[in-house]
Amino acid sequence: xxxxxxxxxxxxxVKVNNIDTGKSKLYLKLESQNPGGSIKxxxxxxxxxxxxxxxxxxxxxxxIEATAGNTGLGIALVAALKGYKLILVIPDKMSQExxxxxxxxGAKILMTRSDVEKGHPEYYQDLAERIQRETPNSxxxxxxxxxxxxxxxxxxxxxxxxxxxxxEVDAIVCGVGSSGTMTGLTHYFQKVKPSVEFVLADPIGSxxxxxxxxxxxxxxxSWVVEGIGEDFxxxxxxxxxxxxxxxxxxxxxxxxxxxxxxxxxxxxxxxxGTLIAAxxxxxREQTTEKTVVTFVCDTGNKYLSKMFNQFWMQDMGxxxxxxxxxxxxxxxxxxxxxxxxxxxxxDTLTTALNRMKIHDISQLPVLENNKIIGILDExxxxxxxxxKQTTFSDKVKSVMTTELTTLSYNEPIEKIFPxxxxxxxxxxxxxGAFLGLITKIDYINHVRRMSL
Numbered sequence: 001x002x003x004x005x006x007x008x009x010x011x012x013x014v015k016v017n018n019i020d021t022g023k024s025k026l027y028l029k030l031e032s033q034n035p036g037g038s039i040k041x042x043x044x045x046x047x048x049x050x051x052x053x054x055x056x057x058x059x060x061x062x063x064i065e066a067t068a069g070n071t072g073l074g075i076a077l078v079a080a081l082k083g084y085k086l087i088l089v090i091p092d093k094m095s096q097e098x099x100x101x102x103x104x105x106g107a108k109i110l111m112t113r114s115d116v117e118k119g120h121p122e123y124y125q126d127l128a129e130r131i132q133r134e135t136p137n138s139x140x141x142x143x144x145x146x147x148x149x150x151x152x153x154x155x156x157x158x159x160x161x162x163x164x165x166x167x168e169v170d171a172i173v174c175g176v177g178s179s180g181t182m183t184g185l186t187h188y189f190q191k192v193k194p195s196v197e198f199v200l201a202d203p204i205g206s207x208x209x210x211x212x213x214x215x216x217x218x219x220x221x222s223w224v225v226e227g228i229g230e231d232f233x234x235x236x237x238x239x240x241x242x243x244x245x246x247x248x249x250x251x252x253x254x255x256x257x258x259x260x261x262x263x264x265x266x267x268x269x270x271x272x273g274t275l276i277a278a279x280x281x282x283x284r285e286q287t288t289e290k291t292v293v294t295f296v297c298d299t300g301n302k303y304l305s306k307m308f309n310q311f312w313m314q315d316m317g318x319x320x321x322x323x324x325x326x327x328x329x330x331x332x333x334x335x336x337x338x339x340x341x342x343x344x345x346x347d348t349l350t351t352a353l354n355r356m357k358i359h360d361i362s363q364l365p366v367l368e369n370n371k372i373i374g375i376l377d378e379x380x381x382x383x384x385x386x387x388k389q390t391t392f393s394d395k396v397k398s399v400m401t402t403e404l405t406t407l408s409y410n411e412p413i414e415k416i417f418p419x420x421x422x423x424x425x426x427x428x429x430x431x432g433a434f435l436g437l438i439t440k441i442d443y444i445n446h447v448r449r450m451s452l
Contacts, residue, residue, distance in 0.1 A: 008042055009034070013293070015028075019260070020280070021284070023290070024289060026279055027165070027293045028264075028266065028293075029293060029296065030266070031298065032297075034074075036070075036073045036076075040071040040073065040075075043074060044073075044076075045078050045152070046151055047148040048141075051148075061139050063086045064088075065087075065089070066128035066129075068090065068227045070227055071178070072107065073102060075088075077105065079107070080105045086108065087108045087138075088102060088107050089110045091112060099111075117231050145235045147236065149184070150184035150236055152180065154184040154185070155184075157184065158188030158189060167193065171290055173292065173293070175200070176234070179234040182238070185198070189241065194241070197243050199246070199278060199282050200212050201274045201294070203225045203228060203247070205222050205223040206231070225254075225274050227270075228275075246281055246282070248278055254318055258307065258308065268299070269298040269299060272295065276294055327407060327411060330413070330428075330446045332441075332445065340434075342364055343367070343400075344396070345395065346396070346397065348392065348396070349390065350393065352381070352396055363377035365437060370433060371434060372429075374400030375401045376400040377401075406426075407419075420438075
């Protein structure tokens with residue numbers, strides 16, 4: 001290949017073998033194999049080449065786009081290789097992996113709110129348009145109203161699916177963000193096989209499933225899944241071949257993505273979980289054999305800190321936790337289950353700092369023979385190094401706090417709040433044995449879970 005952009009497209013189609021698909025055959029198109037890790041590489045390349053051909057941009061232009069993630073990565077990949085400056089406006093629910101990836105490719109990131117609707121000044125598309133107006137020699141790519149978006153799928157993705165299935169595809173399950181995939185595939189299959197049934201996979205909270213099924217449009221909600229679902233109908237959307245739609249919860253989406261990794265060995269992203277969950281429902285409803293295609297829209301590598309992190313899943317209420325009806329329900333990292341990150345008194349400060357950084361935590365219990373003998377937090381270290389010259393080889397036991405506030409696991413929850421108000425953490429014991437810590441965020445997460 002001449003460069004990495006030549007690797008975009010021609011992604012493999014893989015059969016699902018170890019999950020029940022009823023009478024149907026379900027195939028996953030691995031768009032995660034694109035060089036930027038998602039299906040959006042196709043449209044990033046298409047939209048920039050189209051702008052170049054039309055003379056809308058020049059080598060000094062600044063590209064601007066509103067994106068929930070993967071389109072930004074696709075555009076950033078192309079922009080980096082072609083030398084364009086890039087500003088991306090993204091909602092604040094995007095995974096940290098995507099943000100770090102974008103910044104590493106040289107994109108300027110402007111984070112905005114994900115809890116506001118179109119028309120609000122901080123809505124990511126409205127903000128991107130305003131930035132474009134205020135930036136000289138800039139071009140707003142606008143995936144939501146750019147014909148080169150669906151054209152990428154009409155000319156590449158559609159023909160690939162038709163060829164890979166030898167024309168035997170009966171149904172295609174898509175999600176919709178900008179609607180480029182659904183619209184482009186619709187335009188292609190209208191010409192080569194108009195009997196193909198399109199199925200929409202939509203997150204609960206989005207209005208698109210109701211729109212497709214002809215129901216009154218609800219007030220938009222919010223959802224965790226990234227990249228699909230909308231609070232408006234994209235201008236380029238073509239649902240003319242879409243006959244069915246499924247609304248999929250965040251919980252089912254994330255559980256399905258995790259199941260696909262466990263059963264099929266495919267590391268898929270959160271929107272892929274939505275698509276595959278809907279595809280499985282469709283397949284199991286069929287009374288005759290059908291060939292069904294859906295997408296692994298992006299790689300799950302971008303969600304390792306979220307849906308593939310068991311603690312994040314628990315904190316968000318997506319994994320059912322064992323309930324005790326006492327303070328153990330508030331502990332997010334249970335020591336008796338081997339989940340606690342802790343120190344020994346003879347560990348060095350370097351070890352303590354490394355564990356804090358790696359696990360993104362600000363305090364660690366210090367244990368000896370399964371008994372808690374101290375707490376070490378960032379303030380303790382800062383105060384110690386301010387008072388003494390240290391090479392960070394000093395022992396934890398010389399720095400840790402030994403004045404501990406402990407609670408028995410069966411004490412009332414009301415006893416926690418005064419401890420947290422003092423800036424401390426609650427240490428929970430059972431018959432003297434350490435069970436875990438309760439921090440402010442543990443308390444908040446517990447209250448949130450109780451409200452779901």
